[in-house]
Amino acid sequence: DRIAISCGTEQLTYTELNAKANIVANRLLAAKAESEAGKGETMVALLLERNIDMVIGILGVVKVGYVYVPIDPEAPQDRIQYTLSDSGASLLLVNQGKEDMISLPQGKIYAIEHLYADEPDAAMGAERQANPDVSIAPQDALYIIYTSGTTGEPKGTIIEHECVVRLMHNDDMPFNFHEEDVWSLFAAYNFDVSVWEMYGALLYGGHLVVIPNDAKKDSYAFLDLLREKRVTVLNQVPSSFYNLMQVEQAEAGERLCVKHLIFAGEALQVGKLKAWHAKYPEMNIVNMYGITETTVHVTYKAITAEEIALDVNDVGKALPTLKIYILDGDKL
Known part of the structure; x- marks a missing residue:
């Protein structure tokens, strides 16, 4: 019940943050099942504003063992598209209303606010708030952060959980x-x-x-x-x-x-x-x-x-x- 995160007047306890991150995680699992049956690492790009949703998105990706790729939403369009392409992202989380402002030909785009919107089915809502049953190893990739690219094309650095x-x-x-x-x-x-x-x-x-x-x-x-x-x-x-x-x-x-x-x-x-x-x-x-x-x-x-x-x-x-x-x- 302790406060985990706050931004402005909004705040979430650890219980609330965990529940929202779990909903995002479970819906990302479902999204991958619908779009790709293959194995291998799943790259999820994040194009999010600075607020609590940004952290919810990161944790949702981490909880299912996917790799998050944070992208500055104020970056030039060509830089954004380069990062999406170079990282091989198959899923992209954006803020509501931004779904049509970017293209991801080989994947799907979701508004993060829609992912954890209230679930009308109470039983389904409880199921989606549960911690996902996913095995993650210490050597699994956690995130990819791109360098500034001042000496050429930006390079993505992959960092593991451990x-x-x-x-x-x-x-x-x-x-x-x-x-x-x-x-x-x-x-x-x-x-x-x-x-x-x-x-x-x-x-x-x-x-x-x-x-x-x-x-x-x-x-x-x-x-x-x-x-x-x-x-x-x-x-x-x-x-x-x-x-x-x-x-x-x-x-x-x-x-x-x-x-x-x-x-x-x-x-x-x-x-x-x-x-x-x-x-x-x-x-x-x-x-x-x-x-x-x-x-x-x-x-x-x-x-x-x-x-x-x-x-x-x-x-x-x-x-x-x-x-x-x-x-x-x-x-x-």
């Missing part, structure tokens, strides 16, 4: 995440940091706050949301955080509840955090580094007053279960 579980749960996890934590989902769902944010909250039984697009673009609105939801785990790209930091320091508002401030996505200018650390000395500030191919994060470094004073940019050491290799210019 990689995400290993990232979030291991014998020497350097973070004390727990069910009382409130995580912000700030990253775009087609950017791999969203994997850390979404699964981090849900696998630890916490509360996931989906940050709407308008709050992502407005540091004042974002700051208000962090206070209102009492967010404790905040993941940020440094350039976005610098703007948020300036706004927070210029105001005399309520102190933030953030316990873990985690940076990733670009180089961190540690010296800029001096005033922030002085105001929030108890906050665990961490710099993390990784790439899509290695499942979000590879290294971590706690940022203390010493690093800030020296203005040292350090990506730290390997996360538990991983090793790093340092090569010089002659060992390529």
